[in-house]
Amino acid sequence: MWEMQALPGFRDFYPEDLCFRNRILEAWRRVARRYGFVEYDGPPLEPLEIYAKKSGGELLDQLYRFVDRGGREVALRAEMTPTLARMIARGHKQYKKPIKWFSIPQLFRYERMQRGRLREHFQFNCDIIGEPSLEAECELIALAIDTLRELGLQEEDFVVRVSDRLFWADLLGKLGVDPEEWTHVLQVIDKSEREPYEVTVQRLGKWAQPILSVLEEKPRWPRLQELLDRLAWRGMTRFVEIDLRVVRGLAYYTGIVFEIFDRQRRLRAIAGGGRYDDLVPKFGGEPLPAAGFGMGDVVLGELLREKLPGRERCWTLDAYLVLVNEDLRPAAAALLQSLREAGLGADYPLSVTSVRKQLELAEERGCRYALFLDERWCKGLVGFKKLKATEEGAIPVDKIVPFLRERC
Numbered sequence: 001m002w003e004m005q006a007l008p009g010f011r012d013f014y015p016e017d018l019c020f021r022n023r024i025l026e027a028w029r030r031v032a033r034r035y036g037f038v039e040y041d042g043p044p045l046e047p048l049e050i051y052a053k054k055s056g057g058e059l060l061d062q063l064y065r066f067v068d069r070g071g072r073e074v075a076l077r078a079e080m081t082p083t084l085a086r087m088i089a090r091g092h093k094q095y096k097k098p099i100k101w102f103s104i105p106q107l108f109r110y111e112r113m114q115r116g117r118l119r120e121h122f123q124f125n126c127d128i129i130g131e132p133s134l135e136a137e138c139e140l141i142a143l144a145i146d147t148l149r150e151l152g153l154q155e156e157d158f159v160v161r162v163s164d165r166l167f168w169a170d171l172l173g174k175l176g177v178d179p180e181e182w183t184h185v186l187q188v189i190d191k192s193e194r195e196p197y198e199v200t201v202q203r204l205g206k207w208a209q210p211i212l213s214v215l216e217e218k219p220r221w222p223r224l225q226e227l228l229d230r231l232a233w234r235g236m237t238r239f240v241e242i243d244l245r246v247v248r249g250l251a252y253y254t255g256i257v258f259e260i261f262d263r264q265r266r267l268r269a270i271a272g273g274g275r276y277d278d279l280v281p282k283f284g285g286e287p288l289p290a291a292g293f294g295m296g297d298v299v300l301g302e303l304l305r306e307k308l309p310g311r312e313r314c315w316t317l318d319a320y321l322v323l324v325n326e327d328l329r330p331a332a333a334a335l336l337q338s339l340r341e342a343g344l345g346a347d348y349p350l351s352v353t354s355v356r357k358q359l360e361l362a363e364e365r366g367c368r369y370a371l372f373l374d375e376r377w378c379k380g381l382v383g384f385k386k387l388k389a390t391e392e393g394a395i396p397v398d399k400i401v402p403f404l405r406e407r408c
Contacts, residue, residue, distance in 0.1 A: 008119070009119025020304075024122075028104060042084070051082055064109075076108040079123075080107070083105075085290075088290075089285025090284075092280075097129070106122050117299075122296070126140060126143055127291065129280075130290075134256065137274070140293050141160055141236070144295065153307060153308075157263060161242075162227060162243065163224070164256050165255055165256075165274075177207060186247045218244065228242070255277070256291070258293070268299050270295060270299050271294060271296075271300075275291040276291065316345065316366050317367040318404050319344065319345070320361070320370050320371070322362070322373065325373065326352055331373060335373075338401070339400070368407070369404065370384065380397055382396075384403075
């Protein structure tokens with residue numbers, strides 16, 4: 001029998017899957033707001049040229065692109081930073097600096113699928129516009145760390161690896177590397193951890209010895225040391241290490257860059273970002289210092305399922321009304337409505353069913369209390385039982401709302 005399925009790389013979100021996703025998105029929002037960031041959004045469909053201004057051929061090859069009915073070349077949103085740069089270029093003057101914005105877009109790329117990489121995902125984007133000092137990078141790294149901690153991860157679970165593009169610009173200049181070769185050299189450095197040592201040596205050629213010796217020696221670099229000092233003020237250096245192999249987008253980042261990985265390095269990067277001071281002018285705006293990061297839900301979800309397993313609860317109801325006597329359904333419906341109007345989560349059986357099945361459903365839906373409508377109703381009382389506990393008894397009908405509010 002033929003069965004309709006979602007497209008490759010796209011996800012169906014059953015209730016428990018959506019609960020899991022929402023737990024991540026809600027943590028992103030909580031921590032961002034705690035740090036003074038405000039949420040923005042943009043259109044899911046953009047002109048094709050917006051990505052050509054920011055990115056190279058690889059991204060353009062991955063776009064879901066088409067010509068719309070107006071004859072315009074458009075693409076589904078593949079990343080959020082071009083949209084942000086366009087919005088900032090047009091409207092930044094109405095906001096005091098620094099601007100601290102975040103967004104949670106759904107992004108689309110036609111990529112080769114593998115663990116941690118699909119063709120759609122949700123991404124937590126945080127950016128600071130208008131702040132040139134390293135305090136911007138420090139704030140963003142701290143925000144990323146606290147976001148992962150909010151979700152239950154600790155220092156033994158992840159590490160922030162930081163580097164500086166200016167370090168490599170300085171070193172390659174001193175070594176006499178032709179600026180036209182910088183892109184090639186930096187690409188090799190960026191891939192050196194994932195490729196055999198011999199391949200890296202061969203690709204670096206005559207620059208292999210001085211560059212690889214630098215990677216092994218891990219020399220001190222004042223800007224990176226200053227960043228660590230600032231993170232030390234916040235007690236966060238235990239989450240961070242300097243790793244000069246981190247290079248990131250070659251035509252994009254201009255200074256400090258960072259990536260976050262699980263400690264065992266079994267997964268792709270959880271997040272990545274850095275400083276990109278040259279982007280806004282490409283969209284017609286005046287020069288503005290900028291830094292930001294993105295954190296996707298796919299790799300993060302993989303890590304959370306490994307470190308913090310357990311089925312997601314899709315319901316968090318305060319009470320379930322158990323109809324012991326079906327004749328009391330009118331009274332139960334009135335009580336149900338009064339609980340909901342009081343802001344409490346409540347449910348009851350929609351058809352005649354046994355008390356046992358009603359209690360099973362109450363357990364399944366994560367109800368805190370079962371309320372029993374039985375022979376005690378004629379005395380103005382409702383029986384109660386705290387599920388998964390021994391607390392039980394009876395309470396006057398007019399005391400049910402304050403009773404539940406106090407305990408739920």
